Amino acid sequence: MTELLPQKQIDSFKARAAALAHPHELIVDLLRAIQSHYGWVPDAGVLLTAMTLGVLPVEVEELATFYDKIYRRAVGRRVIHVCDSICCWSLGAEMITEHLQKSLGIDFGMTTTDGAFTLLPSCCLGACGDAPAMMIGLTTYGKLTPQKIDEILLKERVAIAADA
Amino acid sequence: MNAYPQVLFKNRRPKETVLLPEYEKSGGYQGLRAALKMSPEEVSTQVKNSGLRGRGGAGFPTGVKWSFFSVDQPGDKYLVCNGDEMEPGTYKDRQLLLADPHQLVEGMAIAAYALQIPVGYIFLRYAYEDCSLQVERAIEAAIAAGYLGKNILGSGFDVELHVHRSAGRYILGEETSLLNGLEGRRPVPRSKPPFPAKHGLFGRPTNVNNVETLATVPHILVNGTAWFHGLALNPESAGTKLFGLSGHLNRTECFELPLGITLREVVEDFGGGVRGGHKFKACLPGGASTPYLTAEHLDVMMDFDPLEEVSSRLGTAGVTVFDEQTCMVAVTRNLNRFFARESCGWCTPCRDGLAMVSWLLDRIEFGQGSEDDLAMLKDQVRNIKGRSFCALAEGAMGPVEALLRLFEDEIKDHIRKGCCPFAGK
Numbered sequence: 001m002t003e004l005l006p007q008k009q010i011d012s013f014k015a016r017a018a019a020l021a022h023p024h025e026l027i028v029d030l031l032r033a034i035q036s037h038y039g040w041v042p043d044a045g046v047l048l049t050a051m052t053l054g055v056l057p058v059e060v061e062e063l064a065t066f067y068d069k070i071y072r073r074a075v076g077r078r079v080i081h082v083c084d085s086i087c088c089w090s091l092g093a094e095m096i097t098e099h100l101q102k103s104l105g106i107d108f109g110m111t112t113t114d115g116a117f118t119l120l121p122s123c124c125l126g127a128c129g130d131a132p133a134m135m136i137g138l139t140t141y142g143k144l145t146p147q148k149i150d151e152i153l154l155k156e157r158v159a160i161a162a163d164a
Numbered sequence: 165m166n167a168y169p170q171v172l173f174k175n176r177r178p179k180e181t182v183l184l185p186e187y188e189k190s191g192g193y194q195g196l197r198a199a200l201k202m203s204p205e206e207v208s209t210q211v212k213n214s215g216l217r218g219r220g221g222a223g224f225p226t227g228v229k230w231s232f233f234s235v236d237q238p239g240d241k242y243l244v245c246n247g248d249e250m251e252p253g254t255y256k257d258r259q260l261l262l263a264d265p266h267q268l269v270e271g272m273a274i275a276a277y278a279l280q281i282p283v284g285y286i287f288l289r290y291a292y293e294d295c296s297l298q299v300e301r302a303i304e305a306a307i308a309a310g311y312l313g314k315n316i317l318g319s320g321f322d323v324e325l326h327v328h329r330s331a332g333r334y335i336l337g338e339e340t341s342l343l344n345g346l347e348g349r350r351p352v353p354r355s356k357p358p359f360p361a362k363h364g365l366f367g368r369p370t371n372v373n374n375v376e377t378l379a380t381v382p383h384i385l386v387n388g389t390a391w392f393h394g395l396a397l398n399p400e401s402a403g404t405k406l407f408g409l410s411g412h413l414n415r416t417e418c419f420e421l422p423l424g425i426t427l428r429e430v431v432e433d434f435g436g437g438v439r440g441g442h443k444f445k446a447c448l449p450g451g452a453s454t455p456y457l458t459a460e461h462l463d464v465m466m467d468f469d470p471l472e473e474v475s476s477r478l479g480t481a482g483v484t485v486f487d488e489q490t491c492m493v494a495v496t497r498n499l500n501r502f503f504a505r506e507s508c509g510w511c512t513p514c515r516d517g518l519a520m521v522s523w524l525l526d527r528i529e530f531g532q533g534s535e536d537d538l539a540m541l542k543d544q545v546r547n548i549k550g551r552s553f554c555a556l557a558e559g560a561m562g563p564v565e566a567l568l569r570l571f572e573d574e575i576k577d578h579i580r581k582g583c584c585p586f587a588g589k
Contacts, residue, residue, distance in 0.1 A: 022366055024348030028331050055348075062350045066508075067331035069290045085252035086452055087410035087484055089498050123334060123502055124252035124452075125291045128410035128482065129259075129417050138293040 004038050004045050005030075013052050023053045027063050031070050040071035068122075076111040077160045081122035081135040088124075088132040096132045097121075099146045103153060116160050117153075165433045169395060171383050171404050172376065173420040176263035181298050184305040187266040193311055195382030199274045200319040204235055207278035211381060214389040215402030220246055220337075220374030221451065221479045223468040226381075232361040233371050235280045241369040243276050243284035244346065244360075245378055248330060248337040250289055251451035252502055253482035256406035257375040259418040261295040264379075265302040269325065271378035273311060274385060276323045279371055284325045287342055290332045300327050334506035338554050339372045341508070352510040353554035376406055398424025398467045405478075407466070409435045411485040412442065424470070428462040430483060442487035446570070450479025452499050453559025455566035456492070475569070477562070491586035492571040493578055496563050497525040503560035514557035517548040521564060528575060531583035538575055542568060 013030050017023035027049060034045040041064055050057040064070050071079065082100060084093050104112050104119060111118045127133035130142025134149075141152055175182045175190050187193070199207045212227025233241075245268065249257040261268065272284045288296045303325050306312045314322045328346055330336055336345045340354035343365050364370020380403065384392050393402045401423040407430060408418045414436030421430065431437065431444060438444050446456045449466065455476040457464065464474055471478045486495060504518035524541045527533045545568065549561050567575070577585050 022347060025346060027348040028345070029329070032329065032331060059348075063348065066350055067290075067333055069332035084498075085502050086448070086495065086498050087253055087416075090411045090484065090486060090490070090495075123506060124250060124254075126249055126255045126258050126289070128253050128255045128408060128484070131410060131416065135291055138291075140291065140294075 002038055004042075004048050005034050006037070009033060009037075010048070010052055017053045024055055024059065026053055027055065027060055028067070028070075031060070031064055031067075035071060039077070040073065040075050042072075042074075074111070075118040076115050077163070078116060078136050078156050079118045079120060081120050081125065083123070083125045083127070083131070083133050083135075084121045085124035087128035091131045093132045096134070096144050096146075096149065099149055100134075103150065116157060166429070168420070168422050168425075169404065170420050171395065172260055172267060172379055172406060173263060176259075181262055182264040182266065184266060184302070184309060187264065191386060192266055192382075193270055193309075195385035196270050196273050196277075196311060197317060198385045199277055200317055200321070204278050204280055207274060207385070210389060211278070211384060214384045214392040216377065216380060216384060216392070217402075217468055218374055219376035219380070219405065219480070221251065221453075221477075223478060226373065226377055229361075229373070230275070230279060230371065232359070233279050233369060235278075237369050239368065240283070240366065241279075241281045242365040242371075243272060243279065243281040244339075244343070244365060244370055244372045245272060245284065245286040245375055246337065246339060246342055246372055247286055247288040247292065247295070247375045248334075248342060249292070249375070249480075250334040250337055250506075251453060251480055251482065252499070253410055253448055253484040254408060254451045254480040255410075255482065256408045256418055256480065258292055258295055259408070260376060260379055260406060261292070261298055265295070265298045266306065267379035267382060268299065268375055269302045269306050269312065271381040272325055273306075273316065273323050274381050275371065275373065275378060277319075277321055280321075281371065282322045282324065284323065285328055285346055285365070286325060287328045287330060287336070287346060289330050289336075293329070296327055296329050303327070333508070334502075335508040335554075335556060338556065341554070342372070343370065352508045355553075396423040396467070398465050398470065400469065401467045405466075405481050407434070408480075408482040409485070410482065411447070412439045412487040412490070413437070413485050414439055421466075423467045424465045426463050427457060427466055427483075430466060431462070431485060435483075435485065438485060438487050440487075442489060445486050445488045445490055446492060446495075447486065448482070448484040448499075448563070449476055451482045452484075452502060453477075453562045454479040455562045456570055458570055476566070489586065491529070491584055492567055492574055493525060493529045494584065494586070496567045497522070497529050499563045500525055500560060503556060507556060511553035511557075513548045513552040514554075514560075517544055517552075518557060518560055520544055521548070521560075525564075528578050529584055531578065531581070533575075533579045535579060538579065541575075 049060045127142045133142040216226045217223045341351045345351035360370040504522045507514045509515045
């Protein structure tokens, strides 16, 4: 199993926390670092964050469960956030969502059986001029059409295969 | 399309970000140089006299906000830039930061000097990783050039800026919630007073401004207050504003336009009119929390006070347009679901009230609504407005209240027919 975070990064967070009057301010950074490395934040990630920064586990957990972009459950290799807010909705987000669900064979909140994609709804992504939009990982894709989605998913599948 | 003066977007080119040398060539960091030759009070006074109002949604006069901050307080104090741009329909700050990010860095250096604050945080939302990278690059270049760091431009004043990447949630745009987020505390809003100017980040005096507001400041320092007033078409207002167009328009882009431009010019000229030859039915003039405008409002000036006179708000100037085939109950249902989902759950009117409004709008939209539901909807609006802990639920009631005021016939049509009259269109 992959480690939660390389020791070098843990040490670096420890050193930064020691130099701060308020180590809590690094909680979100460290949760994001764990998620970026491990894919999501398991209970052990919450504990690691607490121990590294010298804060209480509950103080970490109350943030981890508050932010919707911190995943407290296992997700696929790529998380797809499809926008369902007003501008995307007005330009066919429901159709885009249906196409994604059909192509991936999953509903919201689920992960494809090959572990490649998790599909989640999202509020506005700040890409309203390029609606309808979605975000995969940290990359935003706009002006979506079913055909464009097929191309993006194919490209992501190739990238996932190359990673493995 | 009229060609209006471009200030924040004067260097903007598609898919490119302006780097330091080009920014300097176009007059960049001259505002900071001018500010450092003045006393901090003189800088604040100039911003106050410019008439600049906050570009993040509330429209509070920036110079007045700065005047609440007492410059000579000892101990730690903080400057915070609110870049949690998450109100649906709003994407202007992203466009600004991707086009020309040094304007924010320079604006923060000037604000830091004016308020004598040596430490600033730039809070950016999760989805704006592209902006975070550009802002970090701009900060590094500004440090290397002596605009940030110790003894900036030989003035004896120090400024350091940090970027904070958030992890989602609309509530963090509320400034006290944002401060909790920066501190690494659960980001629910705080009780006000005390206001951040007295008791902000880590309990210390803090000044919070929006990205666009801070980026406007350097231009005021270089060109003066009379110039800034002259930019607006409304003689009682000042400056340009970034308008993000979206929805059923032919052109859904972000434009820098003078305050006081009519909604008609924004929609017809800059937006290229409604798509597919359809008619304009309604719009959100400034993001998801601003009450709808209809065709009768097309000649209203897009500006803070004129929009309040027609019971709406300029908000963030994210204009989302709906054509005549759009069901306004469905629009409101979508908007309210957003607010209900993004409620932090801290207070009951918001946590339970918005869920109740969502339930009622679902019933009406799907043809199960009755006159009793309509009465209950009105009752919910009355009881949520002014009773929530922060502005989230208040904002959520903007479109609901406008639906009841402008489109009650449409609601009643749903109830009478037992289905959505727009279904299948």
